[in-house]
Amino acid sequence: MxxxxxxxxxxxxxxxxxxxxxxxxxxxxxxxxxxxxxxxxxxxxxxxxxxxxxxxxxxxxxxxxxxxxxxxxxxxxxxxxxxxxxxxxxxxxxxxxxxxxxxxxxxxxxxxxxxxxxxxxxxxxxxxxxxLAMARQPEDLSKKFRYNQRRELRLLEEAGGVVRPISDFSSAEIATMYCDLFLRRWEFPATGAERMAEVVERLRSLLIGLVVFLNDAPIAIQLVYRVEALEWVSVEYVNGGVDPQTRDFSPGSVLSFLNTQSAWEDARAHGKPLRFSFGRADREYKDRWCDRVTVFQV
Known part of the structure; x- marks a missing residue:
């Protein structure tokens, strides 16, 4: 049968x-x-x-x-x-x-x-x-929205904030920062936390993005993977973690701004459209960054 x-x-x-x-x-x-x-x-x-x-x-x-x-x-x-x-x-x-x-x-x-x-x-x-929530092109974000993002970045840097490429860190360091900040942000463990370092190591060549630091401590991180197809670039923002005690600096928003801007620049340098997915359109903050798009199932 x-x-x-x-x-x-x-x-x-x-x-x-x-x-x-x-x-x-x-x-x-x-x-x-x-x-x-x-x-x-x-x-x-x-x-x-x-x-x-x-x-x-x-x-x-x-x-x-x-x-x-x-x-x-x-x-x-x-x-x-x-x-x-x-x-x-x-x-x-x-x-x-x-x-x-x-x-x-x-x-x-x-x-x-x-x-x-x-x-x-x-x-x-x-x-x-x-x-699904798919990131808008930079020029489709309002001038006020873009101004506020740059202002938040400037205030963070003036307070001693530093942005570093995620590639600067080992898979174990990335996993530790991510799981710690995710737990602080959501107050429950990240999916796959136990073997996160192994997942990061296995997919290391596809990982892109930045990590935000303040006073030498990580305060915002996102797991973002990128692959390049013949006709487009596909980027998947899986999830992120933020230190809620630094909310005044909006580090998660700053990081979304930097990671999306960088991905658009990269895709355009390759002459290809970008498909930057924030996953399911299920949270209000995604509507600030993304357009909702229809998806299908079998």
Whole structure:
């Protein structure tokens, strides 16, 4: 029975290897959560093997998906079922699966937060009730808003605040700063805190952004991952931590300003549009930075 269900779900698809999936991602594009390195490293950490599938037309792969059973790989539901809930945190990441723009590949594996870019690439998509928050272009933020961000940065620097690249620190240092500041900000532990240093180390080459310090102590940090596809740059802001005792300086807002501005400059230097996801549009502060966009599910 189980094999019949799998055969129904995979009809028209054929198994491919990790290299073929990586090639499809490089050719057709994707997002942070579907990047070959992210899939490989986090699936290895979870010890749940990935089955890669390709949709072929005229002997050529036109779409590819990484799967865990009936779900797209890295699914929170599958982690939970394996007793590994909260093993790692990618937030509610934007999902872009590699496919030719007109592939119309039938997608029957469960997945949420599928980008609107998936329309035409896949069939079987349903609009999702929740929306994603995608960072606005700098010029789409009001002049007053941008002025206030620069003013907050100036006040922080005048008080002795310093901004340092996250790449200056070891994976263990990043994990310690993040977990500590997250706990202070939210008063509960960060998802995946126990193995955060390992996750950071595994995805180290994709980590971007800055850390804000005051009096030699970290006061704001964000986990932001960046991947570059052929036609766009995908950035995922997973989560962040802030010292609430420094709220007067708005260090979290300053950091969002610096990280988004830097990402826009980088993408434009590469001549590509930027897809900077803040995850699910579920908090008021995201509306100040982002536009709400429709996403899809299967």
């Amino acid at each position: 189980l094999n019949r269900i799998q055969a129904w779900r995979e009809r028209g698809w054929s198994e491919i290897d990790a290299a073929a999936y990586a090639h499809a991602w490089q050719r057709f594009g994707g997002s942070v959560a579907t990047h070959p390195l992210v899939i490989e490293q986090l699936a290895d950490m979870a010890q749940i093997p990935v089955r890669y599938l390709g949709w072929q037309q005229n002997g050529e792969v036109k779409a590819a998906i990484p799967t865990w059973g009936r779900h797209v790989a890295l699914s929170k539901d599958v982690l939970k079922r394996h007793g590994k809930k909260g093993l790692f945190d990618l937030g509610n990441a934007e999902i872009i699966l590699p496919a030719a723009s007109d592939a119309q590949a039938p997608l029957r594996h469960a997945v949420r937060y599928l980008s609107a870019l998936s329309q035409g690439r896949f069939s079987g998509l349903k609009p999702q009730a929740e929306e």
